[in-house]
Amino acid sequence: MDKKLMTIDLNSRILLEKAEKDGVETMYDRKIAMKSQCGFGLQGGCCRICGMGPCRITPKTPRGLCGADVHTIVGRNFARMCAGGTAAHSDHARDIAHTMALTSREGNYKIREEEKLIELAKDWGIETEGKDIYDIAHEAADVALMEFGKPYGTSIFLKNAPAKRQEIWKKLDIEPRAIDREIATVMHSTHIGCCADIDSLINLSLRTSMADGWQGSMIGTKFSDIMFGTPTPQQTEANLGVLEANQVNIILHGHEPSLSEMIVLATEDPELVALAKEMGAEGINISGMCCIGNEITMRHGIKIAGDFHQQELALVTGAVEAMIVDVQCIFPALSRVADCYHTKFITTSKKAKITGSIYMEFKEENAYQDALQIVREAVLNFKNRDKSRVLIPELKSSATVGYSVDAIIKQLDRVVNVEIDKQGTIKPLVDVIKSGTIRGVVGVVGCNNARVASNLAHTTIMKELIKNDILVITTGCGASAAAKFGLMKKSAAKKYAGKGLATVCELVDIPPVLHMGSCVDCSRILDVASAIANFVDMDISDLPLAGVAPEWMSEKAVAIGTYIVASGIDTYLGVMPPVGGSSRAVEILCGELEDQVGASFTVNENPEELAALIIADIEKKRVHFEKIY
Numbered sequence: 001m002d003k004k005l006m007t008i009d010l011n012s013r014i015l016l017e018k019a020e021k022d023g024v025e026t027m028y029d030r031k032i033a034m035k036s037q038c039g040f041g042l043q044g045g046c047c048r049i050c051g052m053g054p055c056r057i058t059p060k061t062p063r064g065l066c067g068a069d070v071h072t073i074v075g076r077n078f079a080r081m082c083a084g085g086t087a088a089h090s091d092h093a094r095d096i097a098h099t100m101a102l103t104s105r106e107g108n109y110k111i112r113e114e115e116k117l118i119e120l121a122k123d124w125g126i127e128t129e130g131k132d133i134y135d136i137a138h139e140a141a142d143v144a145l146m147e148f149g150k151p152y153g154t155s156i157f158l159k160n161a162p163a164k165r166q167e168i169w170k171k172l173d174i175e176p177r178a179i180d181r182e183i184a185t186v187m188h189s190t191h192i193g194c195c196a197d198i199d200s201l202i203n204l205s206l207r208t209s210m211a212d213g214w215q216g217s218m219i220g221t222k223f224s225d226i227m228f229g230t231p232t233p234q235q236t237e238a239n240l241g242v243l244e245a246n247q248v249n250i251i252l253h254g255h256e257p258s259l260s261e262m263i264v265l266a267t268e269d270p271e272l273v274a275l276a277k278e279m280g281a282e283g284i285n286i287s288g289m290c291c292i293g294n295e296i297t298m299r300h301g302i303k304i305a306g307d308f309h310q311q312e313l314a315l316v317t318g319a320v321e322a323m324i325v326d327v328q329c330i331f332p333a334l335s336r337v338a339d340c341y342h343t344k345f346i347t348t349s350k351k352a353k354i355t356g357s358i359y360m361e362f363k364e365e366n367a368y369q370d371a372l373q374i375v376r377e378a379v380l381n382f383k384n385r386d387k388s389r390v391l392i393p394e395l396k397s398s399a400t401v402g403y404s405v406d407a408i409i410k411q412l413d414r415v416v417n418v419e420i421d422k423q424g425t426i427k428p429l430v431d432v433i434k435s436g437t438i439r440g441v442v443g444v445v446g447c448n449n450a451r452v453a454s455n456l457a458h459t460t461i462m463k464e465l466i467k468n469d470i471l472v473i474t475t476g477c478g479a480s481a482a483a484k485f486g487l488m489k490k491s492a493a494k495k496y497a498g499k500g501l502a503t504v505c506e507l508v509d510i511p512p513v514l515h516m517g518s519c520v521d522c523s524r525i526l527d528v529a530s531a532i533a534n535f536v537d538m539d540i541s542d543l544p545l546a547g548v549a550p551e552w553m554s555e556k557a558v559a560i561g562t563y564i565v566a567s568g569i570d571t572y573l574g575v576m577p578p579v580g581g582s583s584r585a586v587e588i589l590c591g592e593l594e595d596q597v598g599a600s601f602t603v604n605e606n607p608e609e610l611a612a613l614i615i616a617d618i619e620k621k622r623v624h625f626e627k628i629y
């Protein structure tokens with residue numbers, strides 16, 4: 001395997017060469033060394049759920065010791081992936097809700113969007129008249145925290161979905177109750193000797209994933225917007241070329257904005273800036289990686305250093321004083337890479353301590369002080385940089401990011417209605433879809449996966465879609481890929497988009513690929529879909545929409561894909577999930593779900609073919625859409 005063909009990012013290729021010279025091992029080396037992966041694991045046909053196992057299913061041994069067949073084993077594994085993903089997103093949201101409970105006028109965390117909070121509070125039945133905004137915030141935090149463990153009722157957000165969708169959820173019994181309860185139910189049902197029925201296991205997977213999309217992630221996004229600001233269009237740059245040769249480089253990597261917002265503030269502290277100069281640097285340069293990168297670029301235009309597959313390569317530049325991480329998608333390998341350079345690899349969360357890292361706990365109660373200390377550690381490290389070992393690759397691309405639902409509505413309204421309508425609606429977007437100028441909207445989301453070349457499927461599919469007049473909205477590392485490859489430049493419309501989409505982009509001054517945020521911000525996709533469906537009085541599954549995860553890898557991505565399908569949006573995967581061992585699981589996920597929820601999964605590992613399938617299906621949906629709307 002030629003390492004250089006394992007990524008299409010030219011910066012990554014340069015740094016892979018440097019890594020080899022520096023004697024640093026990366027994911028790409030480990031992938032080559034791993035040669036063939038376990039066939040049982042790939043197919044989902046290995047069970048380790050009890051101590052009698054592991055049981056591997058073969059033609060000669062079609063059942064595990066307890067008698068579980070391959071369908072049960074695959075189904076249980078799949079359900080547990082959904083539970084894992086839901087747990088990760090929702091536990092992130094729980095921390096954000098706790099941060100909301102800490103907001104105060106004098107403290108580190110404040111309410112930036114009072115109107116948004118009041119709107120949400122009213123929606124939740126919280127009395128707002130004549131009340132202090134911080135009292136409202138604390139009550140809202142309590143309500144949100146109850147969503148994790150309330151003994152009765154279902155998610156507080158379901159009522160925002162189209163009525164027809166809600167009926168489907170009720171009928172199928174997939175309305176999520178409390179978030180923690182859904183995760184616990186899956187862990188229980190998949191314990192040895194519990195659920196052994198593939199249909200039920202997938203039904204439980206849907207409900208747990210719904211607790212991710214329509215509960216945890218929604219709390220995460222909405223509360224983050226209220227505390228840190230709803231994203232608005234921002235100019236930024238993306239790829240490792242954003243690192244600066246003469247500045248202290250700090251990379252933030254992970255997921256939770258409560259940490260990153262404070263670090264960003266701390267890098268502006270005059271004393272620390274002065275200290276950086278004392279150390280011989282021109283200043284402090286902060287950039288983000290993975291979803292933290294998405295969060296801070298959406299709100300502040302902070303530069304995107306790179307995506308999931310570039311985390312080790314960032315350190316190989318030899319120019320990073322500190323990599324500060326919190327939770328999720330952090331390679332344990334960073335300890336070893338950091339050891340080869342002067343970089344300080346700083347972990348901050350008790351949930352994600354990593355051997356070999358420097359642990360500096362970040363506590364929301366003491367947020368700013370903690371952040372100052374962490375940044376100081378980075379700044380002091382500048383003097384240890386070995387200039388002879390620095391190589392910052394030149395490539396970077398400009399990008400316009402920050403398209404929250406509000407921002408999209410505002411942008412479209414500005415042109416169509418001339419005067420900005422404060423109560424802006426989704427109507428202009430609906431109109432351009434209805435007229436066929438834009439054929440549909442597709443969310444391209446998710447990770448990088450070493451089973452396919454980094455960034456290839458993302459960029460290929462996005463280009464194909466926009467060429468065919470389909471507006472692309474994107475989150476997660478897909479968004480980083482789009483930014484790196486110039487698809488979020490406004491000029492990309494002229495270069496890559498079809499005539500219809502290009503005209504709309506030019507008219508309303510947006511790029512053809514819209515950055516909607518981090519992975520929890522896939523909840524924004526549910527919001528747009530619901531807004532459109534409610535506006536035209538249809539179900540989400542009637543609309544020309546689709547979701548794609550071309551290079552997905554995490555359990556979180558499995559949960560996202562599953563709740564997107566449960567919401568009535570067809571979802572396309574560029575990497576096969578470990579369910580192939582069960583013909584029944586494939587039949588349900590890629591077929592029968594269509595009858596249940598009006599959407600299903602399609603898998604194809606060839607990006608061109610996958611794009612063609614999506615485009616054809618969008619056109620099919622249009623026929624139906626045009627008929628009834």
Ligand code: XCC
Binds near residue numbers: 553
């Ligand atoms: Fe990227 Fe969120 Fe995937 Fe992790 S999981 S690799 S998109 S950072 Ni969302």
Ligand code: SF4
Binds near residue numbers: 051055065066068192
């Ligand atoms: Fe084997 Fe059944 Fe135990 Fe799984 S639960 S390891 S199939 S005995």
